[in-house]
Amino acid sequence: MTKGPLRVVIVGAGFAGLNAAKALRQEPVHITIVDRRNFHLFQPLLYQVAAAALNPSDIAYPIRSIFRRQENVRSVLLAEVTGINLSDKTLSLDDASVLPYDYLILATGATHSYFGHDDWEEVAPGLKTLEDALLLRQRILAAFEEAERNPDDADRLLTFVVVGGGPTGVELAGALIEIAVHSLGKEFDVIDPTRARVLLVEGAPHVLPVYPEDLSDSARRQLETLGVEVLTGTMVSEIDEGGVTLSDGRRIESGLVLWAAGVQASKLGDILGVETDRTGRVHVEGDMSVPGHREVFVVGDLATVPGVPGVAPAAMQMGRHAGRMIEADLRMRSRFPFHYRNKGALATIGRARAVADFGQVRFGGFLAWVAWLAIHIFYLIGFRNRVLVLISWAWSYLTFRRGARIITGVPRLPEKGEP
Ligand SMILES: Cc1cc2nc3c(=O)[nH]c(=O)nc-3n(C[C@H](O)[C@H](O)[C@H](O)COP(=O)(O)OP(=O)(O)OC[C@H]3O[C@@H](n4cnc5c(N)ncnc54)[C@H](O)[C@@H]3O)c2cc1C
Structure with a gap:
Protein backbone atom coordinates (compact mmCIF):
# COMPACT_ATOMS: atom_id res chain seq x y z
CA MET A 1 0.00 0.00 0.00
CA THR A 2 1.10 3.62 -0.58
CA LYS A 3 2.42 6.03 2.05
CA GLY A 4 -0.07 8.70 3.14
CA PRO A 5 -3.85 8.33 3.28
CA LEU A 6 -5.26 5.21 1.69
CA ARG A 7 -6.91 5.70 -1.69
CA VAL A 8 -10.49 4.44 -1.77
CA VAL A 9 -12.05 4.40 -5.23
CA ILE A 10 -15.85 4.03 -5.44
CA VAL A 11 -17.27 3.23 -8.86
CA GLY A 12 -20.95 4.15 -9.19
CA ALA A 13 -22.78 6.90 -7.29
CA GLY A 14 -26.09 5.09 -6.99
CA PHE A 15 -27.64 4.16 -3.64
CA ALA A 16 -24.79 1.77 -2.74
CA GLY A 17 -21.86 3.98 -3.79
CA LEU A 18 -23.24 7.10 -2.06
CA ASN A 19 -23.75 5.25 1.20
CA ALA A 20 -20.27 3.71 1.07
CA ALA A 21 -18.73 7.17 0.73
CA LYS A 22 -20.89 8.60 3.52
CA ALA A 23 -19.95 5.74 5.86
CA LEU A 24 -16.30 6.74 5.39
CA ARG A 25 -16.82 10.45 5.98
CA GLN A 26 -14.85 10.55 9.30
CA GLU A 27 -11.99 8.33 8.09
CA PRO A 28 -8.47 9.48 7.13
CA VAL A 29 -8.74 8.25 3.53
CA HIS A 30 -8.76 9.91 0.11
CA ILE A 31 -11.95 8.98 -1.72
CA THR A 32 -12.37 9.15 -5.50
CA ILE A 33 -15.86 8.65 -6.91
CA VAL A 34 -16.15 7.59 -10.54
CA ASP A 35 -19.47 7.61 -12.39
CA ARG A 36 -20.35 7.80 -16.07
CA ARG A 37 -23.11 10.29 -15.16
CA ASN A 38 -22.57 13.53 -13.24
CA PHE A 39 -25.72 12.89 -11.17
CA HIS A 40 -27.19 10.46 -8.70
CA LEU A 41 -30.48 9.11 -10.05
CA PHE A 42 -33.42 8.25 -7.81
CA GLN A 43 -34.56 5.24 -9.87
CA PRO A 44 -37.74 4.47 -7.88
CA LEU A 45 -39.35 7.63 -9.31
CA LEU A 46 -38.16 7.13 -12.91
CA TYR A 47 -41.60 5.94 -13.98
CA GLN A 48 -43.02 9.32 -12.90
CA VAL A 49 -40.75 11.00 -15.46
CA ALA A 50 -41.88 8.48 -18.07
CA ALA A 51 -45.49 9.23 -17.09
CA ALA A 52 -44.97 13.01 -17.44
CA ALA A 53 -45.64 13.65 -13.76
CA LEU A 54 -42.11 14.79 -12.82
CA ASN A 55 -39.26 16.52 -14.61
CA PRO A 56 -35.85 14.80 -14.98
CA SER A 57 -34.10 17.26 -12.67
CA ASP A 58 -36.61 16.49 -9.87
CA ILE A 59 -35.14 13.02 -9.42
CA ALA A 60 -31.47 13.58 -10.30
CA TYR A 61 -28.91 15.37 -8.16
CA PRO A 62 -25.31 16.36 -9.08
CA ILE A 63 -22.74 14.08 -7.44
CA ARG A 64 -20.37 16.99 -6.80
CA SER A 65 -23.07 18.84 -4.86
CA ILE A 66 -23.77 15.81 -2.68
CA PHE A 67 -20.14 15.68 -1.54
CA ARG A 68 -19.27 19.35 -1.52
CA ARG A 69 -18.91 19.33 2.27
CA GLN A 70 -17.24 15.91 2.65
CA GLU A 71 -13.56 16.81 2.75
CA ASN A 72 -12.12 13.34 2.25
CA VAL A 73 -13.91 13.05 -1.11
CA ARG A 74 -10.91 14.38 -3.02
CA SER A 75 -12.07 13.73 -6.52
CA VAL A 76 -15.28 13.13 -8.48
CA LEU A 77 -14.59 11.82 -11.98
CA LEU A 78 -17.09 11.79 -14.82
CA ALA A 79 -15.81 8.66 -16.56
CA GLU A 80 -16.73 5.10 -17.46
CA VAL A 81 -14.67 2.29 -15.96
CA THR A 82 -13.74 -0.09 -18.76
CA GLY A 83 -11.21 -2.39 -17.11
CA ILE A 84 -10.05 -3.67 -13.73
CA ASN A 85 -6.59 -5.08 -12.98
CA LEU A 86 -6.89 -6.87 -9.64
CA SER A 87 -3.17 -7.70 -9.37
CA ASP A 88 -1.92 -4.15 -10.15
CA LYS A 89 -4.84 -2.62 -8.21
CA THR A 90 -5.72 -0.24 -11.03
CA LEU A 91 -8.79 0.72 -13.02
CA SER A 92 -8.86 1.67 -16.71
CA LEU A 93 -11.12 4.56 -17.65
CA ASP A 94 -12.74 5.27 -21.02
CA ASP A 95 -10.21 8.04 -21.79
CA ALA A 96 -7.43 5.41 -21.52
CA SER A 97 -6.20 6.79 -18.18
CA VAL A 98 -5.35 4.49 -15.29
CA LEU A 99 -6.57 5.00 -11.73
CA PRO A 100 -4.78 3.25 -8.83
CA TYR A 101 -6.56 2.21 -5.61
CA ASP A 102 -5.82 0.69 -2.22
CA TYR A 103 -9.49 -0.15 -1.66
CA LEU A 104 -12.05 -0.50 -4.43
CA ILE A 105 -15.83 -0.45 -4.01
CA LEU A 106 -17.75 -1.47 -7.11
CA ALA A 107 -21.36 -0.29 -7.12
CA THR A 108 -22.36 -0.08 -10.78
CA GLY A 109 -25.83 -1.59 -10.42
CA ALA A 110 -27.86 -3.41 -13.06
CA THR A 111 -29.72 -2.83 -16.31
CA HIS A 112 -32.61 -4.64 -18.00
CA SER A 113 -32.33 -7.97 -19.73
CA TYR A 114 -34.37 -9.14 -22.71
CA PHE A 115 -33.75 -12.82 -21.92
CA GLY A 116 -31.65 -13.34 -25.04
CA HIS A 117 -34.01 -11.33 -27.31
CA ASP A 118 -31.88 -8.20 -27.57
CA ASP A 119 -33.69 -7.25 -30.80
CA GLY A 262 -35.64 -9.10 -16.57
CA VAL A 263 -32.59 -7.69 -14.84
CA GLN A 264 -28.95 -7.99 -15.93
CA ALA A 265 -26.06 -6.85 -13.72
CA SER A 266 -23.65 -4.18 -14.98
CA LYS A 267 -20.90 -5.61 -17.18
CA LEU A 268 -18.23 -4.74 -14.61
CA GLY A 269 -19.15 -8.04 -12.91
CA ASP A 270 -17.89 -9.90 -15.99
CA ILE A 271 -14.87 -7.62 -16.39
CA LEU A 272 -13.86 -8.42 -12.80
CA GLY A 273 -13.33 -12.03 -13.89
CA VAL A 274 -14.71 -13.65 -10.71
CA GLU A 275 -17.67 -15.97 -10.16
CA THR A 276 -21.08 -14.49 -11.02
CA ASP A 277 -24.65 -15.81 -11.11
CA ARG A 278 -26.60 -16.17 -14.38
CA THR A 279 -27.61 -12.49 -14.34
CA GLY A 280 -23.97 -11.40 -13.97
CA ARG A 281 -24.14 -10.49 -10.27
CA VAL A 282 -20.95 -11.13 -8.33
CA HIS A 283 -20.77 -13.78 -5.57
CA VAL A 284 -19.24 -12.04 -2.56
CA GLU A 285 -17.88 -13.11 0.83
CA GLY A 286 -19.93 -12.46 3.99
CA ASP A 287 -18.21 -9.08 4.45
CA MET A 288 -19.12 -8.07 0.83
CA SER A 289 -15.53 -8.44 -0.41
CA VAL A 290 -14.56 -10.37 -3.52
CA PRO A 291 -13.17 -13.88 -2.79
CA GLY A 292 -9.35 -13.68 -2.59
CA HIS A 293 -9.37 -9.84 -2.63
CA ARG A 294 -10.10 -8.32 0.76
CA GLU A 295 -9.45 -4.86 -0.67
CA VAL A 296 -12.24 -5.11 -3.30
CA PHE A 297 -15.93 -4.88 -2.37
CA VAL A 298 -18.94 -5.37 -4.62
CA VAL A 299 -22.20 -3.86 -3.35
CA GLY A 300 -25.76 -3.04 -4.41
CA ASP A 301 -27.47 -4.57 -7.44
CA LEU A 302 -24.11 -5.80 -8.77
CA ALA A 303 -23.71 -8.22 -5.84
CA THR A 304 -25.67 -11.37 -5.13
CA VAL A 305 -26.35 -12.21 -1.48
CA PRO A 306 -28.81 -15.04 -0.73
CA GLY A 307 -32.18 -13.72 0.44
CA VAL A 308 -31.37 -10.09 -0.31
CA PRO A 309 -33.56 -8.43 -2.98
CA GLY A 310 -32.32 -5.96 -5.59
CA VAL A 311 -33.89 -2.90 -3.99
CA ALA A 312 -32.65 0.51 -2.90
CA PRO A 313 -32.62 -0.14 0.89
CA ALA A 314 -30.49 -3.29 0.36
CA ALA A 315 -28.05 -1.35 -1.84
CA MET A 316 -27.78 1.40 0.77
CA GLN A 317 -27.10 -1.13 3.55
CA MET A 318 -24.48 -2.99 1.48
CA GLY A 319 -22.71 0.27 0.61
CA ARG A 320 -22.61 1.30 4.27
CA HIS A 321 -21.28 -2.15 5.19
CA ALA A 322 -18.36 -1.89 2.75
CA GLY A 323 -17.48 1.50 4.26
CA ARG A 324 -17.59 0.02 7.76
CA MET A 325 -15.30 -2.86 6.74
CA ILE A 326 -12.65 -0.38 5.57
CA GLU A 327 -13.11 1.54 8.82
CA ALA A 328 -12.66 -1.76 10.77
CA ASP A 329 -9.39 -2.43 8.89
CA LEU A 330 -8.11 1.09 9.63
CA ARG A 331 -8.85 0.66 13.34
CA MET A 332 -7.36 -2.87 13.40
CA ARG A 333 -10.75 -4.35 14.33
CA SER A 334 -12.19 -7.59 12.97
CA ARG A 335 -14.53 -7.50 10.05
CA PHE A 336 -18.09 -8.83 10.51
CA PRO A 337 -20.64 -10.29 8.08
CA PHE A 338 -23.36 -8.28 6.32
CA HIS A 339 -26.90 -8.69 7.68
CA TYR A 340 -29.80 -7.37 5.65
CA ARG A 341 -32.48 -5.58 7.66
CA ASN A 342 -35.71 -5.87 5.71
CA LYS A 343 -37.60 -2.64 6.32
CA GLY A 344 -40.54 -3.63 4.12
CA ALA A 345 -41.64 -3.06 0.56
CA LEU A 346 -44.05 -0.65 -1.10
CA ALA A 347 -45.43 -0.51 -4.64
CA THR A 348 -47.75 2.19 -5.94
CA ILE A 349 -50.62 1.65 -8.36
CA GLY A 350 -51.71 5.00 -9.65
CA ARG A 351 -52.77 8.23 -8.02
CA ALA A 352 -53.98 7.14 -4.62
CA ARG A 353 -53.44 3.39 -4.51
CA ALA A 354 -50.55 1.20 -3.35
CA VAL A 355 -49.64 -1.93 -1.40
CA ALA A 356 -47.36 -1.99 1.67
CA ASP A 357 -45.62 -5.02 3.16
CA PHE A 358 -43.99 -4.39 6.55
CA GLY A 359 -43.83 -8.08 7.56
CA GLN A 360 -46.56 -8.55 10.21
CA VAL A 361 -48.31 -5.39 9.03
CA ARG A 362 -49.62 -5.48 5.46
CA PHE A 363 -52.14 -3.22 3.85
CA GLY A 364 -53.27 -1.77 0.53
CA GLY A 365 -55.15 1.29 -0.75
CA PHE A 366 -54.93 4.96 0.16
CA LEU A 367 -52.99 4.53 3.44
CA ALA A 368 -50.32 2.48 1.67
CA TRP A 369 -50.07 5.23 -0.95
CA VAL A 370 -49.54 7.88 1.76
CA ALA A 371 -46.76 5.69 3.27
CA TRP A 372 -45.20 5.31 -0.22
CA LEU A 373 -45.33 9.07 -0.74
CA ALA A 374 -43.75 9.91 2.63
CA ILE A 375 -40.90 7.39 2.26
CA HIS A 376 -40.02 8.51 -1.27
CA ILE A 377 -39.95 12.16 -0.27
CA PHE A 378 -37.78 11.29 2.74
CA TYR A 379 -35.17 9.44 0.69
CA LEU A 380 -35.03 11.88 -2.21
CA ILE A 381 -31.73 13.74 -2.22
CA GLY A 382 -31.77 17.52 -1.95
CA PHE A 383 -34.20 19.90 -0.24
CA ARG A 384 -35.12 21.52 -3.58
CA ASN A 385 -36.06 18.17 -5.09
CA ARG A 386 -38.22 17.26 -2.08
CA VAL A 387 -40.14 20.54 -2.26
CA LEU A 388 -40.56 20.41 -6.05
CA VAL A 389 -41.76 16.81 -6.03
CA LEU A 390 -44.21 17.50 -3.21
CA ILE A 391 -45.64 20.51 -5.08
CA SER A 392 -45.89 18.53 -8.35
CA TRP A 393 -47.66 15.66 -6.62
CA ALA A 394 -50.06 17.93 -4.74
CA TRP A 395 -50.89 19.77 -7.98
CA SER A 396 -51.40 16.52 -9.94
CA TYR A 397 -53.48 15.06 -7.12
CA LEU A 398 -55.82 18.03 -6.94
CA THR A 399 -56.11 18.78 -10.65
CA PHE A 400 -55.52 15.33 -12.27
CA ARG A 401 -53.06 17.14 -14.55
CA ARG A 402 -49.42 16.37 -15.33
CA GLY A 403 -46.86 19.15 -15.49
CA ALA A 404 -44.21 17.51 -17.67
CA ARG A 405 -46.21 16.68 -20.81
CA ILE A 406 -43.49 17.79 -23.17
CA ILE A 407 -42.60 15.70 -26.21
CA THR A 408 -38.84 15.97 -26.64
CA GLY A 409 -36.81 14.66 -29.57
CA VAL A 410 -38.53 14.19 -32.90
CA PRO A 411 -41.19 11.50 -32.69
CA ARG A 412 -41.76 11.46 -36.45
CA LEU A 413 -39.78 13.30 -39.12
CA PRO A 414 -41.74 14.69 -42.09
CA GLU A 415 -41.45 12.63 -45.26
CA LYS A 416 -39.54 14.13 -48.19
CA GLY A 417 -41.71 16.70 -49.93
CA GLU A 418 -44.16 16.77 -47.03
CA PRO A 419 -44.91 20.36 -45.90
C1 LIG B 1 -37.60 1.81 -12.80
C2 LIG B 1 -37.07 1.31 -11.48
C3 LIG B 1 -37.89 1.41 -10.36
C4 LIG B 1 -37.42 0.98 -9.12
N1 LIG B 1 -38.25 1.09 -8.03
C5 LIG B 1 -37.79 0.76 -6.80
C6 LIG B 1 -38.58 0.98 -5.65
O1 LIG B 1 -39.72 1.46 -5.74
N2 LIG B 1 -38.06 0.64 -4.44
C7 LIG B 1 -36.79 0.12 -4.32
O2 LIG B 1 -36.34 -0.13 -3.19
N3 LIG B 1 -36.03 -0.13 -5.39
C8 LIG B 1 -36.48 0.19 -6.64
N4 LIG B 1 -35.70 -0.02 -7.74
C9 LIG B 1 -34.40 -0.69 -7.57
C10 LIG B 1 -33.35 0.27 -7.06
O3 LIG B 1 -33.38 1.48 -7.79
C11 LIG B 1 -31.97 -0.42 -7.20
O4 LIG B 1 -32.00 -1.58 -6.39
C12 LIG B 1 -30.86 0.50 -6.75
O5 LIG B 1 -30.80 1.65 -7.58
C13 LIG B 1 -29.50 -0.22 -6.80
O6 LIG B 1 -28.53 0.67 -6.37
P1 LIG B 1 -27.02 0.53 -6.89
O7 LIG B 1 -26.26 1.59 -6.16
O8 LIG B 1 -26.57 -0.86 -6.77
O9 LIG B 1 -27.06 0.85 -8.44
P2 LIG B 1 -27.59 2.13 -9.24
O10 LIG B 1 -28.50 2.96 -8.41
O11 LIG B 1 -28.10 1.57 -10.53
O12 LIG B 1 -26.27 2.99 -9.51
C14 LIG B 1 -25.24 2.52 -10.34
C15 LIG B 1 -24.36 3.70 -10.73
O13 LIG B 1 -23.21 3.19 -11.40
C16 LIG B 1 -22.93 3.99 -12.55
N5 LIG B 1 -22.20 3.14 -13.51
C17 LIG B 1 -22.65 1.98 -14.09
N6 LIG B 1 -21.67 1.43 -14.83
C18 LIG B 1 -20.59 2.25 -14.74
C19 LIG B 1 -19.27 2.21 -15.28
N7 LIG B 1 -18.86 1.22 -16.07
N8 LIG B 1 -18.43 3.22 -14.97
C20 LIG B 1 -18.81 4.26 -14.17
N9 LIG B 1 -20.05 4.32 -13.62
C21 LIG B 1 -20.93 3.33 -13.89
C22 LIG B 1 -24.31 4.44 -13.04
O14 LIG B 1 -24.20 5.63 -13.80
C23 LIG B 1 -25.05 4.65 -11.70
O15 LIG B 1 -24.90 5.98 -11.23
C24 LIG B 1 -36.14 0.42 -9.00
C25 LIG B 1 -35.31 0.32 -10.13
C26 LIG B 1 -35.78 0.79 -11.36
C27 LIG B 1 -34.89 0.70 -12.57
Missing part, protein backbone atom coordinates in the same frame (compact mmCIF):
# COMPACT_ATOMS: atom_id res chain seq x y z
CA TRP A 120 -36.81 -6.55 -28.70
CA GLU A 121 -35.12 -3.53 -27.10
CA GLU A 122 -35.76 -1.41 -30.20
CA VAL A 123 -39.53 -2.07 -30.18
CA ALA A 124 -40.08 -2.50 -26.43
CA PRO A 125 -38.03 0.11 -24.55
CA GLY A 126 -37.24 -0.50 -20.89
CA LEU A 127 -36.86 1.86 -17.97
CA LYS A 128 -33.50 2.12 -16.26
CA THR A 129 -31.95 5.48 -17.09
CA LEU A 130 -33.16 9.06 -17.39
CA GLU A 131 -32.80 8.76 -21.18
CA ASP A 132 -35.07 5.68 -21.10
CA ALA A 133 -37.68 7.62 -19.11
CA LEU A 134 -37.61 10.52 -21.59
CA LEU A 135 -37.90 8.14 -24.53
CA LEU A 136 -40.91 6.43 -22.93
CA ARG A 137 -42.53 9.80 -22.19
CA GLN A 138 -42.02 10.83 -25.78
CA ARG A 139 -43.46 7.58 -27.16
CA ILE A 140 -46.47 7.57 -24.80
CA LEU A 141 -47.47 11.16 -25.58
CA ALA A 142 -46.70 10.75 -29.30
CA ALA A 143 -49.02 7.71 -29.48
CA PHE A 144 -52.01 9.91 -28.56
CA GLU A 145 -50.93 12.59 -31.06
CA GLU A 146 -50.56 10.02 -33.81
CA ALA A 147 -53.96 8.52 -33.02
CA GLU A 148 -55.52 12.00 -33.34
CA ARG A 149 -54.08 12.24 -36.87
CA ASN A 150 -54.91 8.64 -37.80
CA PRO A 151 -58.20 7.86 -36.02
CA ASP A 152 -58.70 4.74 -38.16
CA ASP A 153 -55.66 3.22 -36.45
CA ALA A 154 -56.49 4.60 -32.99
CA ASP A 155 -57.47 1.24 -31.49
CA ARG A 156 -53.99 -0.15 -32.16
CA LEU A 157 -52.09 3.05 -31.39
CA LEU A 158 -53.82 3.43 -28.04
CA THR A 159 -53.28 -0.15 -26.92
CA PHE A 160 -50.31 -0.16 -24.53
CA VAL A 161 -48.74 -3.44 -23.44
CA VAL A 162 -46.54 -3.50 -20.33
CA VAL A 163 -44.42 -6.67 -20.12
CA GLY A 164 -43.52 -7.66 -16.54
CA GLY A 165 -45.78 -7.42 -13.48
CA GLY A 166 -43.13 -6.49 -10.89
CA PRO A 167 -43.22 -3.11 -9.11
CA THR A 168 -42.06 -1.15 -12.18
CA GLY A 169 -44.62 -2.79 -14.50
CA VAL A 170 -47.44 -2.27 -12.00
CA GLU A 171 -46.47 1.39 -11.49
CA LEU A 172 -46.22 2.03 -15.23
CA ALA A 173 -49.53 0.33 -16.04
CA GLY A 174 -51.35 2.32 -13.33
CA ALA A 175 -49.78 5.58 -14.48
CA LEU A 176 -50.60 4.92 -18.15
CA ILE A 177 -54.28 4.36 -17.58
CA GLU A 178 -54.46 7.51 -15.47
CA ILE A 179 -52.78 9.57 -18.18
CA ALA A 180 -55.37 8.35 -20.66
CA VAL A 181 -58.45 8.64 -18.49
CA HIS A 182 -57.75 11.63 -16.24
CA SER A 183 -55.01 13.76 -17.78
CA LEU A 184 -55.79 13.60 -21.51
CA GLY A 185 -59.41 12.50 -21.35
CA LYS A 186 -60.98 15.78 -22.49
CA GLU A 187 -58.15 17.36 -24.48
CA PHE A 188 -58.45 15.74 -27.92
CA ASP A 189 -60.96 16.61 -30.63
CA VAL A 190 -61.14 13.45 -32.75
CA ILE A 191 -60.14 10.54 -30.50
CA ASP A 192 -61.40 9.60 -27.07
CA PRO A 193 -58.25 8.94 -24.95
CA THR A 194 -60.35 7.29 -22.22
CA ARG A 195 -60.83 4.35 -24.60
CA ALA A 196 -57.11 3.54 -24.46
CA ARG A 197 -56.32 -0.03 -23.37
CA VAL A 198 -53.49 -0.90 -21.00
CA LEU A 199 -52.53 -4.57 -20.70
CA LEU A 200 -50.11 -5.86 -18.07
CA VAL A 201 -48.56 -9.23 -19.00
CA GLU A 202 -46.84 -11.30 -16.29
CA GLY A 203 -45.42 -14.83 -16.64
CA ALA A 204 -45.92 -15.75 -12.94
CA PRO A 205 -49.39 -16.59 -11.57
CA HIS A 206 -49.54 -13.23 -9.71
CA VAL A 207 -48.49 -9.64 -10.26
CA LEU A 208 -45.86 -8.46 -7.73
CA PRO A 209 -44.74 -12.12 -7.49
CA VAL A 210 -42.30 -11.54 -4.62
CA TYR A 211 -44.96 -9.96 -2.40
CA PRO A 212 -47.27 -12.03 -0.13
CA GLU A 213 -50.23 -13.44 -2.07
CA ASP A 214 -52.87 -11.26 -0.37
CA LEU A 215 -51.01 -8.11 -1.43
CA SER A 216 -50.51 -9.41 -4.98
CA ASP A 217 -54.27 -10.04 -5.15
CA SER A 218 -54.95 -6.57 -3.75
CA ALA A 219 -52.62 -5.02 -6.37
CA ARG A 220 -54.45 -6.90 -9.13
CA ARG A 221 -57.85 -5.73 -7.89
CA GLN A 222 -56.64 -2.12 -7.65
CA LEU A 223 -55.23 -2.29 -11.20
CA GLU A 224 -58.44 -3.78 -12.56
CA THR A 225 -60.53 -1.13 -10.81
CA LEU A 226 -58.49 1.47 -12.65
CA GLY A 227 -59.17 -0.31 -15.95
CA VAL A 228 -55.88 -2.17 -16.54
CA GLU A 229 -56.30 -5.63 -18.16
CA VAL A 230 -54.09 -7.99 -16.14
CA LEU A 231 -52.87 -11.18 -17.86
CA THR A 232 -50.99 -13.43 -15.39
CA GLY A 233 -49.44 -16.84 -16.12
CA THR A 234 -48.80 -15.51 -19.63
CA MET A 235 -45.46 -15.07 -21.35
CA VAL A 236 -44.65 -12.94 -24.36
CA SER A 237 -43.21 -15.05 -27.17
CA GLU A 238 -42.69 -12.37 -29.84
CA ILE A 239 -42.54 -8.58 -29.97
CA ASP A 240 -42.47 -6.55 -33.16
CA GLU A 241 -43.40 -3.07 -34.34
CA GLY A 242 -47.09 -4.01 -34.62
CA GLY A 243 -47.52 -5.54 -31.17
CA VAL A 244 -46.95 -8.75 -29.19
CA THR A 245 -47.68 -12.44 -29.56
CA LEU A 246 -48.43 -14.25 -26.30
CA SER A 247 -47.34 -17.75 -25.30
CA ASP A 248 -50.92 -19.03 -25.82
CA GLY A 249 -50.79 -17.83 -29.45
CA ARG A 250 -52.93 -14.72 -28.95
CA ARG A 251 -51.86 -11.65 -30.89
CA ILE A 252 -52.28 -8.14 -29.45
CA GLU A 253 -51.90 -5.28 -31.90
CA SER A 254 -50.28 -2.45 -30.01
CA GLY A 255 -48.86 1.01 -30.64
CA LEU A 256 -46.38 0.81 -27.77
CA VAL A 257 -44.89 -2.10 -25.84
CA LEU A 258 -43.03 -1.25 -22.62
CA TRP A 259 -40.48 -3.64 -21.13
CA ALA A 260 -40.47 -4.01 -17.34
CA ALA A 261 -39.17 -7.58 -17.03
